[in-house]
Amino acid sequence: MEFRRTQAQTLNGRLKESPRTLTIIAGPRQVGKSTLVRQVLGSFHSHYASADQAPDNSVPLIGEPLGDISSLPGSPPTADWLIRQWEIARARARQMPADRYFVLAIDEIQKVPRWSDVVKGLWDADRMQGLNLHVVLLGSAPLLMQEGLAESLAGRFELISLTHWSYTEMRDAFDLSLDEYIYFGGYPGTATFRYEESRWREYVRDALVSPNIQKDILQMTRVDKPALLRSLFELGCHYSGQIISYTKLVGQLQDAGNTTTLAHYLQLLAQAGLLTGLTKFAGQKHRQRASSPKLHVLNTALISAQGDYTFDAARADRSYWGRLVESSVGAHLCNSAEPELQVQYWREGAHEVDFILTQGKRQVALEVKSGQGTIKTKGMAIFQRKYPEATGRIVGSGGIPLDEFLAQPASHWLEE
Structure with a gap:
C-alpha cells in the first residue's frame, strides 16, 4: 500500500467541494508535492502539467513550419503555455455533469513568467462563467510563491503547506529507526540510499542542496553575492544548534558584506527550507529582532551530508550526536509549527534554554538532553523564575x- 501524507486527505476534501478558491501546494524541494497531488488526482477527472516538461502538443509535426522556438521541448515555459493548459482543462470541464468537478494541476508554477497575473485573469474569468474547474498550483520556491500570491491572488487561494518529512512519516513509509532519522533526516527520496552512505551524501549535496540553492533561490531572487549565500549555508550547517552573532558570522566568512545582507540571506535559506535562525525570546519585539540568531537546519540530512562523520561514527561521538539530536528537535519544531506559533530560544548570561514555544499567552520551555544528566538544568530553573x-x-x-x-x-x- 502506498504511503500518503496527511495533507493528501486535506486536498482530497477540498477537491470534493464546489470550486471557490485556488488550491496552492507549496513547500521545499523534494518533500513529495508532485507525488501527493498525483495520488489524489487518481480519484478525479484531471489534467496535470509541469512547467519543467514540454507539453506534447508543442512539438511541430514533420513538414510543418518550426514556428516560435519558445514552444520547443526544453524551452522555458511561457504564459502562452500556461493558457494552453488552462484551455485544455476548460474544454474538458465543460463536458462534465453539473455536479462533477474537473481538476487542473500545474506543477512548478513559479517558473512561468508573471504566472500570478495570468492565473488571476483566467481564474476570475472562470468564476464569472461558473465553471466547475478546480485549479491546483504547486511550487518548490516558497519565496516566489509567496510574492506572487501576495501581489495578485490575495483572497483567491487556500494554502496547503508541505514541510520536510517527520520521524513518524519516515518510520512508517521507509522503516527508519529513530537513530537513522536523526542522522539521515527527512528527505523521502534519499531513504533507499542510506545503506550506501557515500552515495547518499552525493545525492543530498548534488541532487537536493545544489538545485535548491541554484534554482530555487539564485535564479528566482536577486542575490548580489551568491558565493556568500552558499558559504552561509555551509557555515550554518556546521553551527546548527548554536547561537552566533551576525558580527561573528561576518568574521567567519570572506567577502561577507554587512550584517543586514547576512540576515537577508538567512531569510532566503529559511524560505527555501534549508536553514533558519531562531530569534531570542525577550518579551519585547525590538529586542527579539536585534538578537543573535540561533542557527538550525530544517533537515538534519543537511548536517550529515556536509560533515565527515559516518552514521556509526556519529553515534559513537556523544558530543556530535547530541548536536544532531538537538538539531532534529529544532527542525521538527520549526517544520510542524503553525504560523501563529513562535519557536525561539532564551539566553541570559551563561544560562540558556534550547527552545521556547509561544502561542498567544501560552509558553513552554524545552531543554533537550541526549545523555546522562540532571533532569532540570540551571538555565531552565532561572527562566521559570523569571x-x-x-x-x-x-x-x-x-x-x-x-x-x-x-x-x-x-x-x-502547548495544549497539555
Whole structure:
C-alpha cells in the first residue's frame, strides 16, 4: 500500500467541494508535492502539467513550419503555455455533469513568467462563467510563491503547506529507526540510499542542496553575492544548534558584506527550507529582532551530508550526536509549527534554554538532553523564575522520550 501524507486527505476534501478558491501546494524541494497531488488526482477527472516538461502538443509535426522556438521541448515555459493548459482543462470541464468537478494541476508554477497575473485573469474569468474547474498550483520556491500570491491572488487561494518529512512519516513509509532519522533526516527520496552512505551524501549535496540553492533561490531572487549565500549555508550547517552573532558570522566568512545582507540571506535559506535562525525570546519585539540568531537546519540530512562523520561514527561521538539530536528537535519544531506559533530560544548570561514555544499567552520551555544528566538544568530553573507562567519540559534523557516527542507537532506541547 502506498504511503500518503496527511495533507493528501486535506486536498482530497477540498477537491470534493464546489470550486471557490485556488488550491496552492507549496513547500521545499523534494518533500513529495508532485507525488501527493498525483495520488489524489487518481480519484478525479484531471489534467496535470509541469512547467519543467514540454507539453506534447508543442512539438511541430514533420513538414510543418518550426514556428516560435519558445514552444520547443526544453524551452522555458511561457504564459502562452500556461493558457494552453488552462484551455485544455476548460474544454474538458465543460463536458462534465453539473455536479462533477474537473481538476487542473500545474506543477512548478513559479517558473512561468508573471504566472500570478495570468492565473488571476483566467481564474476570475472562470468564476464569472461558473465553471466547475478546480485549479491546483504547486511550487518548490516558497519565496516566489509567496510574492506572487501576495501581489495578485490575495483572497483567491487556500494554502496547503508541505514541510520536510517527520520521524513518524519516515518510520512508517521507509522503516527508519529513530537513530537513522536523526542522522539521515527527512528527505523521502534519499531513504533507499542510506545503506550506501557515500552515495547518499552525493545525492543530498548534488541532487537536493545544489538545485535548491541554484534554482530555487539564485535564479528566482536577486542575490548580489551568491558565493556568500552558499558559504552561509555551509557555515550554518556546521553551527546548527548554536547561537552566533551576525558580527561573528561576518568574521567567519570572506567577502561577507554587512550584517543586514547576512540576515537577508538567512531569510532566503529559511524560505527555501534549508536553514533558519531562531530569534531570542525577550518579551519585547525590538529586542527579539536585534538578537543573535540561533542557527538550525530544517533537515538534519543537511548536517550529515556536509560533515565527515559516518552514521556509526556519529553515534559513537556523544558530543556530535547530541548536536544532531538537538538539531532534529529544532527542525521538527520549526517544520510542524503553525504560523501563529513562535519557536525561539532564551539566553541570559551563561544560562540558556534550547527552545521556547509561544502561542498567544501560552509558553513552554524545552531543554533537550541526549545523555546522562540532571533532569532540570540551571538555565531552565532561572527562566521559570523569571517567567513563572511558562511550563518547563525536558526532551530526551530523564524527560519526554525523543521518539514520543517527535511524534507530536509543536502545538501539542502547548495544549497539555
